[in-house]
């Protein structure tokens with residue numbers, strides 16, 4: 001196979017790849033990972049191309065050999081001159097972009113600095129460089145107009161927009177993929193249907209030790225402010241999933257319950273909080289304070305460079321600035 005055939009084939013393969021990828025891919029995944037038979041399509045395309053290329057060459061060969069000797073000569077000459085023309089075209093473009101004078105004409109641009117026989121040429125700036133420079137000027141003008149005159153959105157705003165879109169997509173995704181919750185993503189489910197499902201799971205698996213009302217028996221009271229293993233949806237989910245301390249009787253439920261079921265029963269457990277059932281077990285463990293609960297609203301106002309006013313829930317407190325630089 002000739003080198004030119006190999007190069008052409010590679011180019012065709014590359015463009016077919018990009019084309020198939022372009023038409024078949026979604027935002028996230030490439031067509032080639034999503035539907036692996038796209039590779040087959042690509043391979044077939046390339047095989048067809050090679051077959052076509054090879055047959056055209058064979059046909060050329062046959063026709064060439066059917067020519068008489070002097071006609072073959074003419075043909076060879078035509079091919080050679082076409083090739084030379086093409087090479088000349090590339091050479092011209094290259095010379096234009098580099099813009100240097102051929103060595104024979106250097107006499108025209110030599111400066112009359114002469115340092116011990118070392119002379120200097122007054123070359124023009126290479127046109128490729130000059131065009132690049134003009135392009136940056138054009139870019140600057142467009143940029144300035146877009147962002148400083150017409151207020152195009154800047155990177156910070158782009159980031160906020162992208163975040164908002166991503167957030168929305170996560171919400172959508174969560175709706176369709178409830179089963180994917182784990183201890184890091186679990187949230188307190190408030191839907192009546194989820195709580196109902198949680199209640200069913202609770203009465204099916206947990207009441208023997210925690211009682212129907214969650215007041216506690218073998219297991220601790222689940223309705224008070226005190227938690228042995230931590231309160232809040234994440235800790236409770238984790239306890240249900242991984243079990244309690246060794247030997248206490250609370251097993252890990254992750255092999256019996258699906259993640260979504262653990263999230264439902266954890267939410268149900270939390271919904272029992274504060275119900276004060278009769279004959280509840282005494283509190284065990286620590287009072288749980290949610291570290292993510294909203295904190296007091298603190299607002300800092302600068303009066304001058306040495307005085308600030310701190311507003312804690314609208315109660316002003318003034319104080320000196322502590323200089324942290326010293």
Ligand code: HEC
Pocket residue numbers: 201202205206207208209210218219220221222226227228229230231236239240244245246248249250251253265266269284285
């Ligand atoms: C065999 C008895 C038993 C069963 C069944 C049981 N638990 Fe427990 N549970 C316990 C014990 C005992 C503890 C205390 C564990 C410890 O001290 O480490 C506990 C602790 C807990 C805690 C943590 C309480 C705290 O104060 O931190 C939660 C939440 C909990 N169980 C939920 C459930 C749920 C939901 C189920 C049903 C899926 C369930 N348990 C089934 C015995 C049980």
